[in-house]
Amino acid sequence: MASKRVTSHDVARRAGVSRATVSLVLNRSDAVALSQETRERVRRAAAELGYRPNSAGRMLASGSTETIGLIISDAAILPIDGFIPQVLHGIGQVNRERGLHVLLEGRDSSSGPNPYEALVDTRRIDGLIVLNPRSDDEPLRALIESEFPVVLVGSIRHPKEHSVNFSSRAGISAATRLLVDLGHRRIGMVAFAAPGFVAADARVSAVRRALQTHGLTMPDDAVDYADFSAESGYHATKRLLQRQPDLTAIFAGNDTIAIGVMSAAAALGRRVPGDLSVIGFDDLPFSAWLNPALTTVHIDAVQQGALAAEMLIRLLAGKPVDARQVRLDCELVERKSCAGAP
Amino acid sequence: MASKRVTSHDVARRAGVSRATVSLVLNRSDAVALSQETRERVRRAAAELGYRPNSAGRMLASGSTETIGLIISDAAILPIDGFIPQVLHGIGQVNRERGLHVLLEGRDSSSGPNPYEALVDTRRIDGLIVLNPRSDDEPLRALIESEFPVVLVGSIRHPKEHSVNFSSRAGISAATRLLVDLGHRRIGMVAFAAPGFVAADARVSAVRRALQTHGLTMPDDAVDYADFSAESGYHATKRLLQRQPDLTAIFAGNDTIAIGVMSAAAALGRRVPGDLSVIGFDDLPFSAWLNPALTTVHIDAVQQGALAAEMLIRLLAGKPVDARQVRLDCELVERKSCAGAP
DNA sequence: TATGATACTTAACACGTGTTAGTAACGTTA
DNA sequence: TAACGTTACTAACACGTGTTAAGTATCATA
Numbered sequence: 001m002a003s004k005r006v007t008s009h010d011v012a013r014r015a016g017v018s019r020a021t022v023s024l025v026l027n028r029s030d031a032v033a034l035s036q037e038t039r040e041r042v043r044r045a046a047a048e049l050g051y052r053p054n055s056a057g058r059m060l061a062s063g064s065t066e067t068i069g070l071i072i073s074d075a076a077i078l079p080i081d082g083f084i085p086q087v088l089h090g091i092g093q094v095n096r097e098r099g100l101h102v103l104l105e106g107r108d109s110s111s112g113p114n115p116y117e118a119l120v121d122t123r124r125i126d127g128l129i130v131l132n133p134r135s136d137d138e139p140l141r142a143l144i145e146s147e148f149p150v151v152l153v154g155s156i157r158h159p160k161e162h163s164v165n166f167s168s169r170a171g172i173s174a175a176t177r178l179l180v181d182l183g184h185r186r187i188g189m190v191a192f193a194a195p196g197f198v199a200a201d202a203r204v205s206a207v208r209r210a211l212q213t214h215g216l217t218m219p220d221d222a223v224d225y226a227d228f229s230a231e232s233g234y235h236a237t238k239r240l241l242q243r244q245p246d247l248t249a250i251f252a253g254n255d256t257i258a259i260g261v262m263s264a265a266a267a268l269g270r271r272v273p274g275d276l277s278v279i280g281f282d283d284l285p286f287s288a289w290l291n292p293a294l295t296t297v298h299i300d301a302v303q304q305g306a307l308a309a310e311m312l313i314r315l316l317a318g319k320p321v322d323a324r325q326v327r328l329d330c331e332l333v334e335r336k337s338c339a340g341a342p
Numbered sequence: 343m344a345s346k347r348v349t350s351h352d353v354a355r356r357a358g359v360s361r362a363t364v365s366l367v368l369n370r371s372d373a374v375a376l377s378q379e380t381r382e383r384v385r386r387a388a389a390e391l392g393y394r395p396n397s398a399g400r401m402l403a404s405g406s407t408e409t410i411g412l413i414i415s416d417a418a419i420l421p422i423d424g425f426i427p428q429v430l431h432g433i434g435q436v437n438r439e440r441g442l443h444v445l446l447e448g449r450d451s452s453s454g455p456n457p458y459e460a461l462v463d464t465r466r467i468d469g470l471i472v473l474n475p476r477s478d479d480e481p482l483r484a485l486i487e488s489e490f491p492v493v494l495v496g497s498i499r500h501p502k503e504h505s506v507n508f509s510s511r512a513g514i515s516a517a518t519r520l521l522v523d524l525g526h527r528r529i530g531m532v533a534f535a536a537p538g539f540v541a542a543d544a545r546v547s548a549v550r551r552a553l554q555t556h557g558l559t560m561p562d563d564a565v566d567y568a569d570f571s572a573e574s575g576y577h578a579t580k581r582l583l584q585r586q587p588d589l590t591a592i593f594a595g596n597d598t599i600a601i602g603v604m605s606a607a608a609a610l611g612r613r614v615p616g617d618l619s620v621i622g623f624d625d626l627p628f629s630a631w632l633n634p635a636l637t638t639v640h641i642d643a644v645q646q647g648a649l650a651a652e653m654l655i656r657l658l659a660g661k662p663v664d665a666r667q668v669r670l671d672c673e674l675v676e677r678k679s680c681a682g683a684p
Numbered sequence: 685t686a687t688g689a690t691a692c693t694t695a696a697c698a699c700g701t702g703t704t705a706g707t708a709a710c711g712t713t714a
Numbered sequence: 715t716a717a718c719g720t721t722a723c724t725a726a727c728a729c730g731t732g733t734t735a736a737g738t739a740t741c742a743t744a
Contacts, residue, residue, distance in 0.1 A: 057730030399700030
């Protein structure tokens with residue numbers, strides 16, 4: 001029974017109508033030119049046979065795949081950082097509601113220079129979401145300019161891009177004020193990725209600007225660079241604290257990095273928050289349960305994913321979007337990893 | 343230029359051959375009945391036009407989608423636990439090498455009872471990987487019995503299932519010996535999921551058996567159940583320690599739960615590892631950098647995903663697999679969260 | 685009864701590919 | 715020369731669907 005696939009032809013024969021009628025009944029509920037009785041007969045036949053339209057046939061005929069692509073610009077981050085899985089969850093939720101499918105494509109050194117071709121040019125997908133895009137990604141720029149529906153989670157600062165991003169200002173200025181109020185003056189930072197990675201750079205310069213508001217500076221020597229993992233955060237922090245031993249507070253590029261920062265502090269005999277205050281970024285689900293509970297800037301990554309998916313769906317439907325670039329707010333969540341400067 | 347799609351017909355015309363020849367040149371390098379010169383001409387024409395075969399057309403004609411499905415049995419876990427992203431990474435790596443695509447499908451309360459239909463019956467995928475399958479999943483059993491290529495990451499104890507799983511015995515018995523050697527006699531556990539969840543149950547009974555080897559028991563009262571998140575681990579641990587205040591060591595169902603366990607210990611004024619020893623499970627990338635560094639049973643989740651993907655690919659190719667059920671070993675990683683019993 | 689108008693249904697085409705049976709040209713052998 | 719294999723290619727079909735122009739009853743109206 002599973003061996004013989006059921007086609008619309010079988011349904012048509014069983015219901016005593018033509019194949020066209022079957023297609024009309026099943027897809028176009030608005031076509032009035034069909035009697036209720038025929039409708040019912042076709043529906044019953046389809047149900048009895050367990051008919052499921054072949055998707056390849058549909059794609060070919062209709063031109064729509066009912067599938068969106070999802071490209072993770074650096075696949076290696078996926079297992080290391082807690083952020084992407086949340087975005088992914090948000091995207092998945094929306095697509096499930098809408099009955100869309102998600103084609104997941106990771107990208108790494110083994111991928112060619114243009115991972116979009118394989119999805120777009122072969123018409124496997126109707127639209128695309130790109131996570132953590134890099135601004136030097138030329139094929140991506142070309143894709144955006146070609147008007148193919150693309151939504152970025154992140155940004156490459158292209159005027160025509162559609163994107164969902166965070167304006168970190170509110171959260172970071174609140175975090176900075178907290179530290180200043182607690183008496184901190186020498187504040188450092190461990191970025192979550194190397195210079196050139198837009199999102200990471202943006203956080204560093206946002207912190208710089210916020211500090212300037214209070215008449216403070218963060219010299220280049222007070223910044224070190226990690227590489228997504230807690231381990232890299234650990235090593236970066238050790239370097240940083242050796243170079244700048246009198247720092248009393250550290251911004252971690254994100255919560256995963258913050259784990260490494262706190263670990264390095266412990267290894268160097270500094271207590272958090274007594275000797276060193278630490279502020280994270282992201283507010284991952286477990287961050288409230290770390291030791292000490294992490295003070296961090298909360299980002300609703302699930303919502304970010306959901307909004308990106310909804311924006312893409314609007315694009316696919318040809319509906320206008322309110323704004324090409326959406327920016328979400330974030331806010332400080334005070335917990336236990338910050339205290340008065342020593 | 344992007345508006346007019348290039349078909350094999352265009353390539354054929356440009357190369358001065360028939361469409362069939364184009365298809366033969368591009369897909370069947372073994373077909374000797376083609377002159378080198380024609381081959382070259384077709385290839386050049388295809389390159390010049392930027393020809394990419396339409397995937398729907400290929401699927402329909404060839405019956406192969408070059409896509410595998412990936413079902414996450416409980417989508418809500420994705421953003422919470424660090425395990426699935428790792429498996430996902432392993433699967434992605436293998437598929438990227440092989441040029442296969444991955445269709446990601448989350449499952450939650452809004453999904454119907456049979457999420458497989460939408461992928462399998464519509465022929466969207468050639469094979470399927472199911473993460474964290476539940477043994478009461480009847481449609482899944484039916485799918486396995488239908489001989490459709492399915493590989494489980496986990497197990498539902500079906501004799502015909504193909505699966506990649508862990509034999510936790512080695513790691514857990516080593517962990518148990520460690521605790522016993524340290525003088526612990528009253529040992530509890532916080533499972534990572536409610537009873538009925540196979541993988542979680544398996545770990546509980548594995549720990550029970552290991553303890554029995556040493557003449558120890560773990561009564562039902564010494565086990566509590568969390569629900570994947572660190573937060574749930576925190577609450578479960580509080581319940582557990584209130585019920586059994588004289589426990590000196592706790593097995594956490596996984597590392598995420600361990601974060602909650604340690605947090606609850608701190609909240610109850612117990613120091614880890616001084617007053618309470620904690621052992622995790624998974625060895626997530628950040629676990630070595632927690633405070634204290636987590637002693638845990640290491641599982642290579644990336645490899646698990648990669649093996650599952652490779653097994654599925656063998657099934658798709660019709661090649662025999664060495665064993666329907668593969669079991670990977672795991673080993674204890676000693677760090678700082680265990681110490682002598684108080 | 686002829687004439688439209690209406691309600692319903694279908695034949696026929698389109699989507700773009702992979703594959704098989706078959707043809708034409710060409711040389712080779714009996 | 716006729717029979718025969720070999721090489722290089724192609725016509726024609728198959729895959730399963732969505733859609734539109736055209737078709738056939740049915741029925742009311744003049």
